[in-house]
Amino acid sequence: MTPTQLQNVAEAADTIGQLLSQNDLAGASAVLTPLTVPEVVELVDRLGIEDAAIVYRLLTKGRALEVFEALSPGTQGDLVQALRNAEVTTLFAEMDPDDRVWLLDELPASVAPRLLRGLTRQERDLTSGMLGYPQDSIGRRMSPEFVTTHPQLTVAETMARVRGALDSAETVYTLPVTDRGRRVVGVVSLRDLMGATDDALIGDLMNGDPHIAVVSEDAETAARRTTDYGLLALPVVDGEDRLVGILTIDDAARILKQEESEDAARQGGVEPLRRSYLSTPISRLVRSRVVWLLVLAVGATLTVQVLDTFEATLAQMTVLALFVPLLIGTGGNTGNQAATTVTRSLALGEVAPRDVLKVLSREVRTGFCLGLLLGLLGFAIAGLVYEWHVGLVIGLTLVAVCTVAASVGGMMPLAARAIRVDPAVFSNPFITTFVDATGLVIYFLIAKAVLGI
């Protein structure tokens, strides 16, 4: 969509919001009719869920399914809960098995059995099989609808298989090659098949050392591998190397989008939103933030206690109070920087918990360099403006705080990953709060030592 179209969608959303508040369904329908499917999707992402459900009902049946499939799983979940049972059952039956599992993951557990009962036996088995794999594993995100070929088949025989599966298979552009025991022995691309003679054997054409995922593997890791190597599809195997599914690159991109959104949110101390920002009610925005804000505020009472302990020192030298925000702010920033870099590297698979000592050594050195630089500046400026004793306290504190903050900031994401928590959960605000209290203790200890109070 072009910027002009986006502008139109924004205006259409406002108009439809007004029309619906006046119960003018015919008017709303007239606004909807000229919009393309992607435009309707954008529009739904700008409406509250009640309005979105009405818009959905105003669509013709074919368009409704197309729109539904293009919505994010979170929006699908909210929409399903706003629609009637009969509507949902029809919709659910028409979805692909992987999209169905994704949707079920967004719904209360009690809804699943009812929806599954509405499926044909075969569809139900495919879907239930996927639901058996662990949360966040690639088993729940792969597609169980694939076409395979065998090393001893010819290109012509394989092409016939492909033609027979055009309507059902998730992809026909990358085919896993399996042996008699359903074990993956290679992959072959449709492009390779088209470039070969009809009687060429798959065994001679295939890539015999393909990328593969194990069904219990973390979905994000498998998705990242798929996009990193530009694989159109990644075969997924069970514990005995038998093919059980395939992850296509578009599904990989969808997984990564959701993971990136979660990481970005947690890095800022927010719970990820289920739906788009504009369509999320204020009450949900508040809920997505309040828990972390409270946790952090409770953590911050530590700083009150630290300052309370040193109140006598403070009363004696009020000038020390002036630098508190600057010092803890700098500590927090240094910690954030380290945490941000390491969290991203973890997400990209560049570092792992086993690299803990390497990371620690790098962050100690980086933090020390940064602290030295800022500390010299702080010493000079505070020394000139106030007095050189104060300058010395500020300078030394900056060196110590930056070193500690970078080390803690770099270690936290690794510690989180080691105990199997999302590294982004020990988010920047969390580190800031921790570093704040530590920084204050360091500050006052140095002040007492240097100033002899």
Added chain:
Amino acid sequence: MTPTQLQNVAEAADTIGQLLSQNDLAGASAVLTPLTVPEVVELVDRLGIEDAAIVYRLLTKGRALEVFEALSPGTQGDLVQALRNAEVTTLFAEMDPDDRVWLLDELPASVAPRLLRGLTRQERDLTSGMLGYPQDSIGRRMSPEFVTTHPQLTVAETMARVRGALDSAETVYTLPVTDRGRRVVGVVSLRDLMGATDDALIGDLMNGDPHIAVVSEDAETAARRTTDYGLLALPVVDGEDRLVGILTIDDAARILKQEESEDAARQGGVEPLRRSYLSTPISRLVRSRVVWLLVLAVGATLTVQVLDTFEATLAQMTVLALFVPLLIGTGGNTGNQAATTVTRSLALGEVAPRDVLKVLSREVRTGFCLGLLLGLLGFAIAGLVYEWHVGLVIGLTLVAVCTVAASVGGMMPLAARAIRVDPAVFSNPFITTFVDATGLVIYFLIAKAVLGI
């Protein structure tokens, strides 16, 4: 790669690092030989650039090209600068035009003419054409090597075209359909072609309302559209709707990976790294952080000045100093939360600068709710522990600070986008620093009013 393989790569990297420090090239080569291409890529991402260049030279020629193509553009850039001219010229000639432009974007401008001279006339024209499009536009990231078909051609005729372009085209799975004026009138998938009879006309099979990008469009926006709609390829047209290139989904995923890395880095107040964390020298880590840290520290001297202004008040009531970190910390967190949510929504195209009033209204309300909640708690606790006047000051300050912080945090990313700066640049640390100073002014004004000092 499985976790075991990653473990092996980490160990291999350590071993190779040691062997190279002893100049034992034969030993290093022996460690490299059994590794697969993806393993070598991971290994290179763990080595400093000098070691990486030696490893690269130890690879056989075919493997070297495969490894190079799988490296990130930043690593490619560093590697090219560490290799000899002749090696680079050969490498450059074998790359695809889009990968070549990506690499040139990572190199000093002076290098480009020399490298371009080493290409054949046709390859040079393709590459130079792309270099003519603006920085960050999809024109620099698309592939100019595509196969097209026409509405009046049959399936058999189109298949013949596809077979003729198997080796050169970026993709053969999605074909743009163009008219006589090279204007895009639809797209058709190879899957559709395979399901049709040989004499069917493309005009009857094609999707006549396809997603399209304009060549000057922002690369991230076009890439996001490609993955959001699971398009295997997106046609790119010039100002007169004529086809000039195609963006494949794997290239779209690569663009998004880079953009996400940049956003994550800037959200934490760090300049994005060119290479992986472990392969980046400490001096570069320091450089990636020091500028922002200095800017923020200079910004934070505002807080020293604010506190200096109110020093008399502070000296009179030292208890006020105890809450400074808690209050400004909470303000900073609230601002971060809002900025994080809005920055991500902007990146996903869910909101745009024109939605400024909607966002402001949502953030004022959200911030006020959060402030009210925390304020009541703060009032009760500070009132009980210290005295109720102090509690009132803390409570009122929290309400005001949270409201202001959420509003500022929500507005900043939109303001940045409006003036065409990366919204993530006005990053969380930036907002924290701004909110710190504002929060202190609010705090002391409320304190003076309530306490009558």
